[in-house]
Amino acid sequence: IQSLSRSCFFRYADFTASPTHVYCVNEFGTENRLISIDRTSKEQKVVASGADFYASPRVSPDGKRIVWMQWNHVNMPWDETSIHMAVLHSDGTTSNEVVVKDGTGKQINYYCPSWKDDKLLMINDSTDFWNLYEVDIVKEKNIFPVEREIGYPLWQFADRPYASNGSCTIMNVGGRLMARRDCFVREVPTPGFTVFSHLSITEGDIVYTIASGSKKASCVLRIDLSKEEQGPVLTVIRTARDDSDLEQLDISEPEHMEFQSDGVPISAWFYKPKNRRYAAPAGTLPPVLVLGHGGPTGVAVDSLDLKKQFFTSRGFAVLDVNYRGSTGFGTKFRNMLKGQWGVVDRDDMIAAARSAIARRLVDPEKVCIMGSSAGGYLVLSALTHSDVFKAAVCHYGVADLETHKFEKGYNEVLIGKYPEDEQIYKERSPISHIDRIKTPIAFMHGKEDTVVPVSQSIEMYEKLRDNGVTTALMLFEDEGHGFRGADCIRRCTEGTYVFLCRNLGIKPSISSDIEIVNAKM
Structure with missing residues (x-):
């Protein structure tokens, strides 16, 4: 474990990293911005500033680009927001910042950007429901049109209502886990679990999530999707309360x-x-x-x-x-x-x-x-x-x-x-x-x-x-x-x-x- 800052005047949140730098949201008094921190020298540099709020900085897999969301008063993070992207340099600075998507004045919410190889994924509500889109600078594609929400309001940093490893994208669609592979979407059976957050997926198609249900306490759930012929294998890694304890209770x-x-x-x-x-x-x-x-x-x-x-x-x-x-x-x-x-x-x-x-x-x-x-x-x-x-x-x-x-x-x-x-x-x-x-x-x-x-x-x-x-x-x-x-x-x-x-x-x-x-x- 390495300490990158000992300042008592700054607050840091929502981290992402490249081999040489850590990028995060930085708060100093009433000012919010994105910064880079050199992992060797610990030098901090401003990556983006000027907006009232920032969230979800994400470095591309090749380390050459960074994407983030930002918004201004009086909007909340589930109101009008925009997604920005910039080129990353080896010294932690950026250039060629572009607005990928801008909902300002259009009553469109864009949030939770991430990378799928060299493509962008993000959620927006232009159809009246938060759906997941695959985006390039010119156009976007709704990869699973559905009249249900993917995600929750961004009250706190770093929730992930979807995750992708390039070949498989896993989504929390209104309490159901859906997996998209090769343009086909199927539901992932999760008996007893109906609430999911903080999704991640490994290169080997292992999903991790915080999950719960009407008779299931909140837990870290591992879902193995690597063997399609036998179906997903669910394993509880850690739980707030064992099922054996809950079975003794009269759960309504x-x-x-x-x-x-x-x-x-x-x-x-x-x-x-x-x-x-x-x-x-x-x-x-x-x-x-x-x-x-x-x-x-x-x-x-x-x-x-x-x-x-x-x-x-x-x-x-x-x-x-x-x-x-x-x-x-x-x-x-x-x-x-x-x-x-x-x-x-x-x-x-x-x-x-x-x-x-x-x-x-x-x-x-x-x-x-x-x-x-x-x-x-x-x-x-x-x-x-x-x-x-x-x-x-x-x-x-x-x-x-x-x-x-x-x-x-x-x-x-x-x-x-x-x-x-x-x-x-x-x-x-x-x-x-x-x-x-x-x-x-x-x-x-x-x-x-x-x-x-x-x-x-x-x-x-x-x-x-x-x-x-x-x-x-x-x-x-x-x-x-x-x-x-x-x-x-x-x-x-x-x-x-x-x-x-x-x-x-x-x-x-x-x-x-x-x-x-x-x-x-």
Whole structure:
């Protein structure tokens, strides 16, 4: 292992290498750029600068070219982006930079460029779905046209929704692995696995991926495609939890559910309660916990989540909703949230609850809602516009959009420009309508959160408490935006369960240190 930099002023991410240099994204204060680092002298040189953001630098197999993606405010990496390419020199500098693909002003997203021998591969959404294209400077070819998404939004560096070794290209197509060889595409059977990320493939047609499924914990999965006549051979290299452990648990597998909201088809995953040691009283329906994922440009998938199983094993159903703006359903669906954050997603959550009630899947008097971050904002927005939810839990959710400046460009896309659209920000902020909230709600927040200030949860809690609403507040030391510590996760989960039970008239099976004020039951 060799140290290439000891600077405490720079951040480095998303690496690629040639025999003589390492290339990566470099952040210095508010400036982002691509740099090269000489592996011998450790000298750093700027490869590309001027754009607001960079990602996915990739050196060609012959070491003569480099390709990358870049974009500017107010776009997010799943909005309008461009792909650039330049000639590499032996000293780590570049020349002859060209724009291979430019979606700026065209509402086209290009991302995840890589090399297939001397050809470029990249994903774009010009067909309304993220598909994989083979590209040269003049034209591009969709190598697997399909009305399903290949890939997820680029929230973090270095995910690989596809990989190629030149002769075989492996793709994650909406939860199915597809292999393309000699212009023919076939599905790779992966029994039990439905969620894949970070794909790679060796010269010998060995695929590696992070995989999971509804009854499979996240694992490093090896798939041998080298012997076509006998089919793929799957081997789990390392797993978060052994199958033998999971077999002892009552795992509730999700069922796909679809409903209409404002005439738009919305999908969700419905988990029934499951515990072999208990049976519900005859003629009763279960309580339900309706979940709104974060992002909001995110997605609810059908992989194993033991937090959901915590509730299903204790008699709750869980309904995990892919509201408008979620990924995996095409660009048009994803863009429905632009300018409508806090409106269409809120309506979809309310419609999801009402649909489950209408189908007699759940008890209408025991419908709860929970969400984190953008999902927490969704919880608060829903409570200001509907009484269908009887209890709620908000994890580090946005209450005041005017003070939420962490993702300013993102907010402009989802809401509008500030201060020009100040009135919209006020109207969409749950704290502006706090007097409408009568539903019991608990707030949980990390004290070190730099994305959504903890003061937002504290202010909501104090105002609701003073209004006589049943509420609770749990603050966690040394936790930021997203809970990481085991003790915090345990206390948060137990507190959520106990709070919901007590406000639904259910005797909880465990205890918690959560303190509930203005309790009615």
